[in-house]
Amino acid sequence: MGFAQSLYFTGAEVGLSLSGLVLLLVTAWTSHKAARAITVLAVAALFGAAIFTGVALWETSPVADAFGGLYRVDAFGSFAKVLIYLATIACLIVTPRFFAERGAYRGEYPVLMLFSAVGAGMMVSATDLMTLYIGLEMSSLSSYIFASFLKGDWRSNEAGLKYFILGALASGIILYGMSLVYGFAGTTNYAGIRVAFEASFPTGALFGMVFVLAGLAFKIAAVPFHMWTPDVYEGAPTPVTAFFASAPKVAAVGMLMRIAFGPFGGEAEAWRQIVIFASLASIVVGALGAIGQQNLKRLLAYSSINNIGFLLIGLAAATPAGAAGVAIYLAIYVPMTLGSFVALLMLRDREGRPLETFADISGLATTRPALAWCLMLLMFSLAGIPPLFGFWAKFVVFQAAVEADLVALAAIGIAASVIGAFYYIKFIKTMFFDDSARAPEERSPAGHWAVLALCVLAISPLAYLATPWLGAVADRAAASLFLFS
Amino acid sequence: MGFPILSVMLAVPLAAAIVCLFLKAPAARMLALAATLADLALGIVLWANYDIGGAQWQFTERADLFAGFQYALGIDGIALMLIVLSVFLMPICILASWEAIDKRVGEYMAAFLLMETLMIGVFCAQDLFLFYIMFEAGLIPMYLIIGVWGGANRIYASYKFFLYTLLGSVLMLIAMLWMVNVAGATSIPALMQYDFAPEAQTWLWLAFFASFAVKMPMWPAHTWLPDAHVQAPTAGSVILAGVLLKMGGYGFIRFSLPMFPEASAQFMWLIFGLSMAAVVITSLIALVQHDMKKLIAYSSVAHMAIVTAGLFAFNVQGLEGAMVMMLSHGLVSGALFLCVGVIYDRLHTREIDRYGGLSINMPMYALFFMVFTMASIGLPGTSGFVAEFISLVGVYEASSLATLVLTTGIILGAAYMLYLYWRVAFGVQKNADAAAMRDLTGREWLMLAPIAAAVLWMGVYPESFLAPIRKDIAALNARLARAAPAGDAKLAAGEPRSYPANAIAHEAAAAGEAE
Secondary structure: OOHHHHHHHOHHHHHHHHHHHHHHHHHHHOOHHHHHHHHHHHHHHHHHHHHHHHHHHHOOOOOEEEOOOOEEEOHHHHHHHHHHHHHHHHHHHHHHHHHHHOOOOOOHHHHHHHHHHHHHHHHHHEOEHHHHHHHHHHHHHHHHHHHOOOOOOHHHHHHHHHHHHHHHHHHHHHHHHHHHHHHHHOOOEHHHHHHHHHHOOOHHHHHHHHHHHHHHHHHHOOOOOOOHHHHHHHHOOHHHHHHHHOHHHHHHHHHHHHHHHOOOHHHHHHHHHHHHHHHHHHHHHHHHHHHOOOEHHHHHHHHHHHHHHHHHHHHHHOOHHHHHHHHHHHHHHHHHHHHHHHHHHHOEEOOOOEOOEHHHHOOHHHHOHHHHHHHHHHHHHHHOOOOOOHHHHHHHHHHHHHHOOOHHHHHHHHHHHHHHHHHHHHHHHHHHOOOOOOOEOOOOOHHHHHHHHHHHHHHOHHHHHHHHHHHHHHHHHHHHHOOOO | OOOOHHHHHHHHHHHHHHHHOOOOHHHHHHHHHHHHHHHHHHHHHHHHHOOOOOOOOEEEEEEOOOOOOOEEEEEOHHHHHHHHHHHHHHHHHHHHOOOOOOOOHHHHHHHHHHHHHHHHHHHHEOEHHHHHHHHHHOHHHHHHHHHHHOOOOHHHHHHHHHHHHHHHHHHHHHHHHHHHHHHOOOEHHHHHHOOOOHHHHHHHHHHHHHHHHHHOOOOOOOOHHHHHHHHOOHHHHHHHHHHHHHHHHHHHHHHHHHHOHHHHHHOHHHHHHHHHHHHHHHHHHHHOOOEHHHHHHHHHHHHHHHHHHHHOOOOHHHHHHHHHHHHHHHHHHHHHHHHHHHHHHHHOOOEHHHOOOHHHHOHHHHHHHHHHHHHHHOOOOOHHHHHHHHHHHHHHHHOHHHHHHHHHHHHHHHHHHHHHHHHHHOOOOOOHHHHOOOOOOHHHHHHHHHHHHHHHHHHHOOHHHHHHHHHHHHHHHHHHOOOOOOOOOOOOOOOOOOOOOOOOHHHHHHHHHHO
């Protein structure tokens, strides 16, 4: 395999890194006023990367290793990367206004977003523990900075610090697990680990695997490693929270899938019980924890924990159908969560202060009907009520679980989803049934509306027409995960 | 049949719903009425073109639009009757909301029209998951209708309605996924012919039962119904009682019985037990209500119990009676809620004691109210009599004890309905404001007269409604025959006597000696 070909396979990452470096230089020599222009350029770079990667989704995508097995190009990687790039673009579109009004917008923000996207792309494409770790840290380090990007706001600083300390702890756990895995397998290459573990799987290796999975559970905010989520989501500036809930989460889930079906693919029976526990615990804790919340960002944080639980049901199935279910779930989850956060961003009173609690949004249906209807559709979709498309996400993972004979898991999970429905409909009740309390800002920028409209379109019943295509793409993505030798 | 009439029936209210969102109040009302009338016209065309005794599934349509399930529509006689009931009640609901709803009219009409699409969709879906989507989606507009336009305690009622019914249905989804995985088909007609293993049927039946028993509602899962009814606006109650409750009965007749016959037979005791308890308990509760809507809501639970008992009687009479009961109850309880709505609009209270002697100042109203009261009791000549009689005949073949208990429901039903009618329409005019209420307006005539005509038509000539369903009921009964439990009321033929029964004793004795 030639070096040139390897570079071609990693074209998206290379292109994004180069644009990031160039834009970094531009930022260094221009004033803050150029930040918006840099954002536009960063969006353009991400868009280019998404198209470069996305072409693979339409044809039979090749499976090829680059750089001697450090990195793999396949349908799954392309699928996850397109989602990551699109989510990052959406976040970049809605971010500048929020920071600019607080006088805190800098050109570093879009540049860091680019690096974060590169790291996230590496996480889902890595086929070697070293590449994986570098991607993970690249994405995480950018995230720590984002969380504390509002330097003057103590909540933002606190969120950044919490995220950094707990994130570093999780990275340490992953690294420790990796060293154990390396010690017992004698290689950091996924294929090599799979071969070595299929020959023998000693207890030490099991420990290593459990540590790696625990660290990853932290990154995806699955119970019992979810404690940081509500605090960080609440404290971080809202556009940053929107980002945390979308792109890095896709990357972390993608990485988890690749590891679970790749190097640990032969040990599915060993990790399945961990995943089942994490899944049910996330569904229940995510649902119960959200009930008492008054802050909408905290509520959505618990909602994301809840959703991760449903995602993990697909992983627990440990079948290609389950993996495809997870891929479809991700594709639906990203617009749902992005749409909800963008709508939150658009909720401000006339002085521009954000409306963040239930009391603030009561009676929104009379003051901002269009926004309230969009939020209503998003909430019903998150609750998984048909005919909204969020139902389809749950449908495919539960179908995979039932086909894998995990009927009890599916039944308990779906019964617990009713608890979650309670706070989603509480959201709707506050907007539609209560009298209006505060007068929100009357107009929102077109960019926000565009992102929100696209997200709502993606979760509307019309999206069912896309199910054949989405299903086929997800099947190809899942199949490529299982090609592992 | 090239014209996709079912798709058009789904599309007309859906399109009108979307347009209504953007219209001002008067235009939204007119559009909603026009759309529901158009759907009624289509429904009549559907009925007229339905080939009685023809193919089991007619007007079928099918398109491979989605992954994992199909857009497949089609109706048999049972679905036809329920669709006709839905489209018949919808324009009446719009008329009932004409003046009563004055805030956010466009959204209200949109919710109702969406509801109509989903109801028709439930009855004509031929794909398991399409059915589920339509079935569940109905929660959204109903939640909004109760929550936004309901009474004082609407929020509690809307939560209760939503969470109860959602919890009931999600387990059904898992059962459906399992069935599709085993049978390898999502088509309802195919699954109706598939024989699941009897052990699996038990679990599947229970999962479906959880959903339909809540929807029906069966005692003791009925408690959401009185709350939802009381808090919903009049038209919401009409649609809830008239059509939404029928989805539970439709579910039993379409899924539980034909797909799991063995399990249905196994759980017959459960259904009968709950039905008997429901009839007696809810009738007694209805007897002591002070709130008119609550009283009618509890009477709905009692009537639905007769439906469930009839469905699980495993014979043609029981099934036919249950179907007629569903149609009759849809009309009668809908009309009773409209009657309550008429006086509620004038006095803004549902308290029975605030009224009295209405037959003096509102004679026409009292007449209509009496027709529907009698139909609810089951007076011969009204639809209620046909319904109760046929279903109880069916139940008697299966269990005479159950029939005995269920029949007390009719007596208690007469008690609480006549007591209600007496307190509202007869007696002295206690309150000046109630005595000053004017009689029915032209709009209210338009609402009540068609239902009264339908109730009498069904009571005098039920054949019109029985003919389309006869063949489907017979097919269902044939499928159930292999599992039908032996009834305790079947007469056993003994040895005939050798002498006439009226023979005088000594002559008989002499005849015996002579031999």
